[in-house]
Amino acid sequence: MNEVDISTILASAIHESKNRIGTLLYHTHSIKNHKEMNTDVDKTIDTIEESLKQLNDEWVEYLYLYNLSTNVYNLLYDSISVSEFLDDQVFALEGSATSKGLSLSFKCDDDLVAVFDERLITSAVTTSIYNAFRFAKKDIILTASIKKEFLVITIEDDGSGFLCKENDELFATKNTGLGLYFCELSAKSHAMKETHGYITKEKSSLLGGACLKIFLPQ
């Protein structure tokens, strides 16, 4: 996705969000009429909470996406304990994973410290985890390490992987593609001297599914 018109992207993103709000309204309706509809109220409230959280995360992503693509975003570099960072990501989305019957975990050296924009990469990793939610069968794992002047954050799952045909079609049209595009922009916006960040899509060596790598120059 190069040279994409940002307003087209955002319009389609808003369209998708709007559909989600329709579902939310249906859920509130079913709570309101829980007696006639025999609704499991607690479960429905959990679902609503999950959806709202995801909507919020997506809107944050769109905000950053807009700012990045119109060059108004100011990167805030900070030195960050990477294991704590990954722990934060797992903590934020563990509940969502559990409710989908998935396990979400991370592996990282405790001493690893790296420099990046925490908010932006939080949003990129969150987006990637939501993507993985759609394809993973059981497991999603986050890892991080330093490889030749780059911090590499990987998001791996045990789904059918990037090379599967069904996925390819999804990339071109739906949220997954937008998420990857956002990750790419976020990585690229990180620069040390002349070196910029980037992403790669590979087959997961740990879990056999998709493996997204975010490379951030150090």
Add this chain to the structure above:
Amino acid sequence: MIDFSKKKAILIEDMAEARILQKKMLTDFGFKSIDIAMKAESAIELLRTKSYDLILSDYNLGNGKDGQQLLEEVRNSELIPNTSTYLMVTAETSIEMVMGAVEYQPDGYITKPFSQALLQRRLLKLVENKEILRSINLALDEKDFSKAINECHEVIKKHPYLEGKCNRIIGECYINLNKFTDAKKIYKGSLERQKMPWALFGLAKTLFLMKEYDSAEKKFKQLMLDNKFFVNAYDWLAKCLIAQNRHDEAKTVLIDAIERSPKSILRQIELGKLSLNLKDYFLAEMSFRRAVFLAKHSCFNSPEIYLNHLRSIVGLASQESLMPRQKDNFKSTLKKVEPFQLEDVAVCTSIHEIQVQFYLNQDDKKNAAEALSLWQADYEEGLANKPSEQHKVTLDIEG
């Protein structure tokens, strides 16, 4: 697990729903003492009288000062100790303004909306970190900067991931100790490894203090380019220009900064002073009028602000005839500064001198003579210094 029950918290939030929710969360974490402020101005009053272990402040605080300005003011005036924890609640759109303000940053931030579990986690981590840095912060509060530097080195040994944070403190300590060469070395070392804004700012500030204005100016300009929310870089650039006697350029820079962020009282005062020097009384009057407005609930409230506002109007009167509105402003600011004169002979003297000159500049000799006789009376009571001979002569000969 940290016991919050003995810790004191202040919650600063203008929205009622959020306030109730956050207070409940803090209570659930074990806090027993939670004070509430709805605005930055009332928070300052509380912070003046009590000390808190935790300050949980929203960025958006309605019409008055915002959370960042509150933070800058209480940090700058040392109203809160370095040992207390400052957690800022922000929206996704204001986070850039908070973390982009390189000079003063909160200990941590959390973006809305957040769950109770997330707030608890953030809070625990922050307080844990603060515990690790406690010996450093205690030394800083005692202004024992050499000790703070030693403590920083100890912390780095045990917790390498805190190296950046500690180096930042070490740099500031060297500046406070006037060891500029050492400060420069720390900042340059940090910049070699990573392009951290705080290190660039520290270096620029050090160069300024070493009177290397050319290089400092370049660095401040770089900071302004890199961090558009770092408005304080404008203030520093203006200082640099003033030091080089480039007053008109400094004025332009400060006007620009005020357009971006008008609620900073120190910035208004700086522009006011500069304009007084340049005899731009119109701009001086406007800046000090705003400063007077901001002073009431500020840590930087001082009689000098009011006196300078009065002096600007006196200056205006020497150039043109005053409009009724300007005369009203004079009277109203005069009233506000009067409480200060009881304790301070210098203030009392300045008030009398300004009043005499105010009438003289309007060719109102009758009132000028009256003001002078009141001054003489206060002098005889020992409340003010002796009226200057020049005033007496002017009034005796012409009056």
